[in-house]
Amino acid sequence: MNNSGDPLYFEKLATIATRLKDHAGMIVIAAHVDPDGDAIGSLLGASRALAAFGKTVLPVAVPPRYLEWMTTGNELTPKLEVLPEGSLLLVVDSAEVSRVDGVPMNQVGIPIINIDHHGSNPRFGELSLVSPDKACVDGQRLGCCTGRGIHGSYR
Numbered sequence: 001m002n003n004s005g006d007p008l009y010f011e012k013l014a015t016i017a018t019r020l021k022d023h024a025g026m027i028v029i030a031a032h033v034d035p036d037g038d039a040i041g042s043l044l045g046a047s048r049a050l051a052a053f054g055k056t057v058l059p060v061a062v063p064p065r066y067l068e069w070m071t072t073g074n075e076l077t078p079k080l081e082v083l084p085e086g087s088l089l090l091v092v093d094s095a096e097v098s099r100v101d102g103v104p105m106n107q108v109g110i111p112i113i114n115i116d117h118h119g120s121n122p123r124f125g126e127l128s129l130v131s132p133d134k135a136c137v138d139g140q141r142l143g144c145c146t147g148r149g150i151h152g153s154y155r
């Protein structure tokens, strides 16, 4: 368990933002099982921000009834058995690989980016950013960094 903030937070955020910005294929976004407010909020924040900056996104989640107001229409996909070829998987708010909901976590050739705020997170994925000092995962900030192509200068 490491509950301290990451001293390289902004550097890692910029690296992840660049990785997402440069990814030509679909970005699938998933969160943890039994999603709560920070899971759905992080997922939607990342998804909407990335979409606003021209990325093709596929957010996967089934919100509980009390959070249905956060989403609209068919914005969310309930489950994916197979990730689209060429896609990248962005996981938010999931402290363990086994806690990720609705997507395969072992599909060959799919890079995984892991953004979370649980200190126990084993920092899985090609890139990970774990910020136990934050109350939620900062999807909106990530999207802003991605869209603006900013390298560490955005706070």
Ligand SMILES: [Mn+2]
Residues within 6 Å of the ligand: 032, 035, 036, 037, 038, 039, 093
């Ligand atoms: Mn959560």
